Each structure stands twice: as C-alpha cells, then as structure tokens.
Amino acid sequence: MRLTRALAAAAALSLLASCGGPAAPQEPTGPITLTWWHNGTSDPIKTVWQDVVTDYQGKNPDITIEAQPIQNEGFSTKIPLALQSPTPPDVYQQWGGGDLASQVTSGKLADITDASKPWISTIGDFAKGWQVDGRQLGVPFAQHVVGFWYRKDLFSQAGISAPPTTMAELNAAVAKLKSAGLAPIAVGGKDRWPDAFYWNYFAVRECSQQTIESSVKNLKLDDPCWVKAGQDLVDFLRTEPFQEGFNGTPAQQGAGSSAGLVANGKAAMELQGDWNPGTMSSLTEDKDLDSKVGWFPFPTVPGGQGDPAAVLGGGDGFSCTTRAAAACAKFLEYLIGPEIQNKLAAAGTGLPVNEAAVTALKTENLKTVAEHGRNAPYVQMYFDRAFPTDVGAALNEAVANLFAGQGSPQGIVDAVNEAADGAK
Amino acid sequence: MPVARRLELALLLTPALLLFGLFVLAPMAIAGFYSAYDWNGFGPLTDFVGWRNYADALTGKVFQDAFWHNAVIAVLSIAVQLPLSIGLALLLNRRLRGRAALRAIVFAPYVLSEAITAVVWLMVLQPGGFADRVLGAVGLGDLVQQWLADPEVVLYTLFGVITWKYLGFGIILLLAGLQGIPEELREAAALDGATPWQTTRHVLLPLLGPTVRIWVFLSVIGSLQLFDLVWIMTLGGPANASTTMATYLVDHGFKRYEIGYGSAVAVLVFVVCFAFALLYQRFALRRDTEGALG
Numbered sequence: 180m181r182l183t184r185a186l187a188a189a190a191a192l193s194l195l196a197s198c199g200g201p202a203a204p205q206e207p208t209g210p211i212t213l214t215w216w217h218n219g220t221s222d223p224i225k226t227v228w229q230d231v232v233t234d235y236q237g238k239n240p241d242i243t244i245e246a247q248p249i250q251n252e253g254f255s256t257k258i259p260l261a262l263q264s265p266t267p268p269d270v271y272q273q274w275g276g277g278d279l280a281s282q283v284t285s286g287k288l289a290d291i292t293d294a295s296k297p298w299i300s301t302i303g304d305f306a307k308g309w310q311v312d313g314r315q316l317g318v319p320f321a322q323h324v325v326g327f328w329y330r331k332d333l334f335s336q337a338g339i340s341a342p343p344t345t346m347a348e349l350n351a352a353v354a355k356l357k358s359a360g361l362a363p364i365a366v367g368g369k370d371r372w373p374d375a376f377y378w379n380y381f382a383v384r385e386c387s388q389q390t391i392e393s394s395v396k397n398l399k400l401d402d403p404c405w406v407k408a409g410q411d412l413v414d415f416l417r418t419e420p421f422q423e424g425f426n427g428t429p430a431q432q433g434a435g436s437s438a439g440l441v442a443n444g445k446a447a448m449e450l451q452g453d454w455n456p457g458t459m460s461s462l463t464e465d466k467d468l469d470s471k472v473g474w475f476p477f478p479t480v481p482g483g484q485g486d487p488a489a490v491l492g493g494g495d496g497f498s499c500t501t502r503a504a505a506a507c508a509k510f511l512e513y514l515i516g517p518e519i520q521n522k523l524a525a526a527g528t529g530l531p532v533n534e535a536a537v538t539a540l541k542t543e544n545l546k547t548v549a550e551h552g553r554n555a556p557y558v559q560m561y562f563d564r565a566f567p568t569d570v571g572a573a574l575n576e577a578v579a580n581l582f583a584g585q586g587s588p589q590g591i592v593d594a595v596n597e598a599a600d601g602a603k
Numbered sequence: 604m605p606v607a608r609r610l611e612l613a614l615l616l617t618p619a620l621l622l623f624g625l626f627v628l629a630p631m632a633i634a635g636f637y638s639a640y641d642w643n644g645f646g647p648l649t650d651f652v653g654w655r656n657y658a659d660a661l662t663g664k665v666f667q668d669a670f671w672h673n674a675v676i677a678v679l680s681i682a683v684q685l686p687l688s689i690g691l692a693l694l695l696n697r698r699l700r701g702r703a704a705l706r707a708i709v710f711a712p713y714v715l716s717e718a719i720t721a722v723v724w725l726m727v728l729q730p731g732g733f734a735d736r737v738l739g740a741v742g743l744g745d746l747v748q749q750w751l752a753d754p755e756v757v758l759y760t761l762f763g764v765i766t767w768k769y770l771g772f773g774i775i776l777l778l779a780g781l782q783g784i785p786e787e788l789r790e791a792a793a794l795d796g797a798t799p800w801q802t803t804r805h806v807l808l809p810l811l812g813p814t815v816r817i818w819v820f821l822s823v824i825g826s827l828q829l830f831d832l833v834w835i836m837t838l839g840g841p842a843n844a845s846t847t848m849a850t851y852l853v854d855h856g857f858k859r860y861e862i863g864y865g866s867a868v869a870v871l872v873f874v875v876c877f878a879f880a881l882l883y884q885r886f887a888l889r890r891d892t893e894g895a896l897g
Contacts, residue, residue, distance in 0.1 A: 255857055255858055255860075256857050259643075259644035259645060259860065259862070262645055263644070263645070281643050281645055281860055282645055283645075284643070284645045284646035285645035285646060286646070368752070368840075368841060369751070369837065369838055369840060369841070370838070371838070371840070422730070423730045423731075423749070424729070424730035424749040424750075424751070424752035424753075425752065426749070426751075426752035426753070426754075426840065426841035426842075427729075427730075427749065427750070427751030427752030427753075427757070427837065427840075427841060428729075428730075428752070429725075433725070433726065433729075435725075435726065435729040435730075435732070568643075568858075568859055568860045569643075569855075569859040569860060569861050572854070572858060572859045573859075576843075579840060579841065579842065580842045580843070582841070583754055583840070583841040583842035583844075584754075584842070585754075585842045586842075601641065602659070603656075603659045603660065603663055603855065603861065603864055
C-alpha cells in the first residue's frame with residue numbers, strides 16, 4: 180500500500196514537473212542543503228572543490244553543501260536516472276550543448292536566466308554553450324580549447340623551424356618528421372572523439388559561422404562545406420600522419436595512449452584540448468615536460484569559408500535543478516568569481532572562464548591557449564556536444580570509420596542527418 | 604498437499620519470489636514496455652513507435668554485424684577451445700610430475716576478472732608491446748599485426764584473449780567430469796586389450812558427453828553476452844569490427860541516451876539467448892537432465 184502510494188506520488192510529481200518548461204528559481208527560505216554532483220574524483224580539482232565546500236559554508240551559514248564526486252563516465256547513467264527521480268541533485272556537472280538540451284526535457288532543470296543576469300557577463304561568450312532557446316540552464320566554470328600540442332625537441336630534431344600555420348606547412352612538417360624516423364602525430368582513435376576533432380576543425384575552417392550555427396540549430400548538414408570538410412580529412416589521412424595502430428590507441432590511458440606517446444617523446448604532436456599537459460604529465464617520468472611542449476592552433480585551410488581564427492572547444496560547468504534553484508544560482512556565481520577562478524587556474528584544472536584569472540595559469544602555454552580562445556572570433560563547441568547526444572555519437576562513429584578506412588565524406592554528413600531524423 | 608505444508612512452502616518461497624520478481628521479471632517487463640517508445644530517458648513517455656525500434660535494430664548493419672561477431676566467437680569457442688580443453692584435461696588427468704602446479708597455472712587466468720584481463724592484454728598487445736617483442740625475438744616478426752587496430756584482425760585477437768581466460772575453466776570442468784568416470788571402466792578396457800587411444804576414444808570421451816554439453820551451453824551463452832572484455836579493449840571498434848550485441852546495447856542505450864531503442868536491443872539479446880537455451884535444453888541436454896527433472 181505504502182509503496183503504491185509512493186509510486187503514485189512520484190508519478191504525479193514527474194507529471195507535474197514535466198508540464199511546461201524549466202521552472203524559474205524560487206527564493207530559498209531558511210537553511211538549505213545543496214547536493215552537488217561533480218566529477219572531481221582526483222586531485223588537483225578534488226581538493227579545490229573540497230575547499231570550496233568549506234569556504235562557502237563558512238561564508239553562508241544557512242547553506243550546507245553535500246558534495247558527491249562521481250567518475251566522469253558515471254554521469255551518463257546517473258543523470259538520466261536522477262532526473263527521473265523526485266530528488267535529483269541540486270547542482271550537477273554539465274557539459275552543455277546537446278546533452279543539456281536532452282536533459283532539459285526532464286522538466287527538472289532550473290532556468291537561471293534572471294538569477295544570473297547580474298553576473299553572467301563576467302564570462303562572456305562562454306555562457307552560450309549552456310543556453311537552450313535563449314534560456315540560461317547552467318554555467319561553465321572552465322573553458323576548453325582544442326589545438327596542437329607538440330614537442331619542441333622533436334620538431335627541431337626533424338628540422339622544423341616554426342610551428343605550422345597552414346595545412347601545407349603541417350603536411351610538410353609531417354613529411355619531415357617521418358623522414359627523421361619519428362611518428363608525426365598521435366591520435367587516440369579507439370575513443371573516437373579524438374578522431375572527430377579533425378573533422379570538427381576542418382568543418383570549422385570550411386564552413387562559415389552562419390552556416391554552422393544554422394546547421395546545428397536545424398540539425399541538417401546541407402551545405403556542401405560539410406562534405407568538403409570530410410574531403411579535407413580524407414586528403415589528410417592519405418598523408419598517413421598518425422602513429423602505427425592509431426585505430427586501437429586510447430587517448431588518455433597509459434603510456435601507450437596518444438597523450439602518453441607525446442609525453443614520452445614517441446610522437447611529435449597531438450590535436451587535443453588544453454587539459455593535455457595535465458594528462459601527459461601523469462603519464463611520464465619527465466619532470467621538465469612543460470618546457471618541452473609547445474602549442475599551436477589548428478592550421479588554416481585554403482579556400483575555406485570559416486574564419487581562420489575560429490576555435491573548437493567546450494567547457495565544464497554545472498546546472499541547477501528546481502528545488503533549490505536560487506541558492507544554486509548563487510553558488511554558481513561564487514564558482515565563476517575571481518577567487519575560485521584563480522584557485523582553479525592555479526591548480527591547473529582548466530582554463531578559467533573569468534578573464535581575471537588567466538594570469539594565475541601555471542604555464543606560458545596555458546596562458547597562450549587561454550588568450551587564443553578569448554581572442555577567437557568565435558568558439559565552436561565540439562559537434563558531438565553541440566548536437567543532441569545520439570547525433571553527436573553517430574558523427575563520431577562515422578568519422579572514426581573514415582579513420583579506419585571505411586565510409587566517405589558524404590557518409591559522415593549522411594550519418595548525422597539520418598541520426599537527426601531518428602535513424603539508429 | 605496438507606495446508607501446513609503449503610503455508611510453509613509459501614512462507615519460504617515468498618522472499619525469493621519477491622526478489623526475483625522485483626529485480627528480474629519487472630525490469631524485463633519494463634524494458635519490453637520502453638522498447639515500444641522513442642525515448643531518451645528524460646521526458647515523459649510520449650513517442651509510441653510500436654515495433655520500429657526492433658525493425659531498426661534488425662535491419663541495421665551494425666547490429667547485424669554485432670550478432671555475427673557474437674556468433675563467430677561462439678563457433679570459434681566450440682571449434683578451438685573445446686578440443687584444446689579436452690586435450691589438456693586428458694593430459695592433466697594423467698599422473699605426471701607437478702600436476703597440481705600445472706592445474707593451478709592453467710586455471711589462474713580464469714580467476715582474474717574480465718576487466719583486469721582486458722587491461723593486462725591491452726598492454727601486451729599495444730604496438731611494439733610485449734606480444735610484438737616476443738614474436739620478434741623468436742623470429743616470427745612477420746606475424747606481428749595491428750592486433751586491436753586492424754578491423755580484419757581485432758575479433759580474432761579478442762577471441763585469443765577470451766580463450767586465454769576461459770580455457771582453464773573448461774579444463775577444470777572436464778577434469779571434474781573425468782574424475783567421475785569409474786576407474787573400473789578403464790581397467791576393463793585395458794584388460795580387453797584396448798590401447799590408451801582406444802580407451803580415450805571409446806570409453807572416456809563418450810562418458811564425458813554430459814560435461815561437454817554443459818560446457819558448450821555455458822560457452823555459447825557467454826559468447827552471446829560478451830561485453831566487459833570488448834568494452835575495455837576496443838569499445839567495439841575500430842569501425843565496429845568488434846562490436847557485440849552487448850556493447851551495441853550499452854553504446855546506444857546509455858551513451859547515446861536512446862533508452863527506448865536500447866531496451867529493444869536488450870529484448871532482442873534476451874530472445875536470442877532464451878531461444879538458444881530452450882532449444883539446447885530440448886535437443887542437447889534432454890538426456891542429461893531426464894533423470895533429474897523426472
């Protein structure tokens with residue numbers, strides 16, 4: 180009897196919650212406990228978040244924060260279940276884009292557009308990835324920028340004087356590295372998403388910002404520039420720039436991963452996010468790694484419609500659910516404030532979204548990357564995140580197939596369009 | 604049956620039945636229910652699509668491939684692991700020096716979890732890794748492959764690892780079967796002048812029948828549900844060349860938020876396993892279980 184009643188109540192609640200869009204934050208009354216699901220399971224960010232809890236509770240005696248670190252991969256199963264339940268976490272890790280758009284259909288997410296108005300401008304354009312239909316449904320605390328991390332020592336060993344700025348120069352660098360007996364580029368093809376970075380960047384170079392925005396919005400890749408991006412990728416693959424067995428290489432796990440290969444001097448460069456120095460340093464004994472690596476943006480592509488300075492990236496953020504939305508929004512304001520942003524930057528956990536904290540970054544490389552992202556005409560969110568989750572996965576799969584010698588540039592475009600139409 | 608006895612039965616069975624119902628039957632029914640919807644796991648269940656998810660899966664190339672990959676693993680298991688297990692079991696059943704140690708060594712991989720097995724073999728099989736170096740050192744460098752990166756090779760590499768892991772289990776099972784064969788039968792055969800080969804062929808192997816049939820059953824069901832090892836070692840790649848039905852299910856159901864579709868795939872996997880189990884019981888295991896089930 181009890182169980183039936185509880186089930187009925189839960190069902191009624193979820194029906195109520197699913198009516199209309201996300202609810203606006205209410206004002207909290209009395210002491211509030213915020214449950215906070217984040218992915219800081221290991222240092223340095225684990226300690227930063229622990230300090231945040233202590234510090235925030237000290238400043239706000241009414242607020243108790245129950246932080247629960249969850250492995251990255253856990254979120255994809257835990258969040259759907261939690262958003263079905265009557266008691267989802269109040270604050271949870273959110274990567275924006277298509278995932279966010281899927282999750283908002285649960286009706287449990289808080290619209291913090293109004294609550295965040297006074298302070299959202301501090302982080303500029305980065306907030307856009309956490310919007311759905313113009314509503315702010317979360318806030319990033321770190322931005323990510325994808326570019327080439329390279330070994331200066333291997334470049335000079337191969338006689339490359341400056342980092343390549345065009346595709347022709349990149350191809351020349353690849354040829355030089357090969358003739359010096361080095362693996363030019365490492366890629367973690369097993370994980371698929373590192374493959375997709377290449378197609379993503381070729382698309383950002385080939386397609387104008389306008390085309391990209393309308394295509395992502397309508398979920399239809401109908402401009403020829405999308406096929407052109409795939410053709411660029413095919414041409415690039417023909418030069419065989421990657422390490423041996425790249426289709427089976429993981430991106431970030433172990434010395435044999437693509438990050439490990441660069442960290443240990445077995446490959447000269449890798450197209451990866453700003454997190455790569457952190458990943459690499461945990462995979463090598465080399466204490467001077469930071470001084471050996473450099474960074475350069477993805478080269479320009481001749482004849483492309485895209486802005487040559489446009490950047491591919493994304494970010495880490497948090498979303499609020501409706502129960503304690505106002506308190507949650509306040510907490511997010513605190514996370515993007517200069518104090519915490521400086522701490523995050525200094526700990527090396529990512530690029531701060533608050534410009535005031537850029538100087539706190541540990542290495543010159545990271546400062547370069549952060550400035551590059553900040554000065555870019557626009558930052559395109561990785562397409563697998565920008566699209567709804569299933570469409571993004573279909574894209575990554577199709578690109579990875581191309582890397583493995585199957586499919587075609589048109590096939591990638593078809594895979595996205597078909598997935599958007601509901602095909603599996 | 605007297606009332607008291609019935610009550611006793613009901614009392615004792617209820618907890619188990621409740622658990623079974625709650626954690627086995629109910630989820631299965633719910634999966635069947637979800638499978639008729641196009642649902643991402645978040646909003647209300649509104650998009651009823653009937654059998655479309657099933658049709659999509661059955662006509663989709665990747666799921667079809669996944670089914671064949673499972674089938675290939677099952678067939679290879681029977682064709683390769685079974686003869687190997689029987690041979691090694693017969694060998695280890697003889698009185699030879701260090702038999703206990705040998706048995707322990709053969710059985711050891713089975714004790715490891717699939718996750719650990721996968722991680723260890725990932726390191727062994729990476730380009731220029733232990734496997735490649737051993738092949739090079741013994742002059743077989745030409746055999747070096749892109750073990751996990753070549754779509755043509757990856758499924759067989761995985762089968763090799765599966766064999767490494769599960770061979771010990773087959774051998775222990777068969778050894779147990781061999782121990783159950785009365786010594787007198789062998790002595791009688793020897794008295795009749797049978798050679799060791801004839802004894803093996805005409806006495807031991809036929810009497811091992813029930814054990815072999817159980818092994819085949821476990822092996823095929825295991826092959827159909829293959830997941831952990833593949834997920835960790837290849838994620839089903841490259842280019843879906845090692846996708847199994849279970850990795851396909853998790854990829855679509857959880858990673859892509861296609862809960863409705865994933866449920867349909869889950870039901871299909873269940874139907875395949877269940878159909879095999881029923882047919883196998885009916886045609887292969889019947890004579891073994893006849894006595895037991897009366």
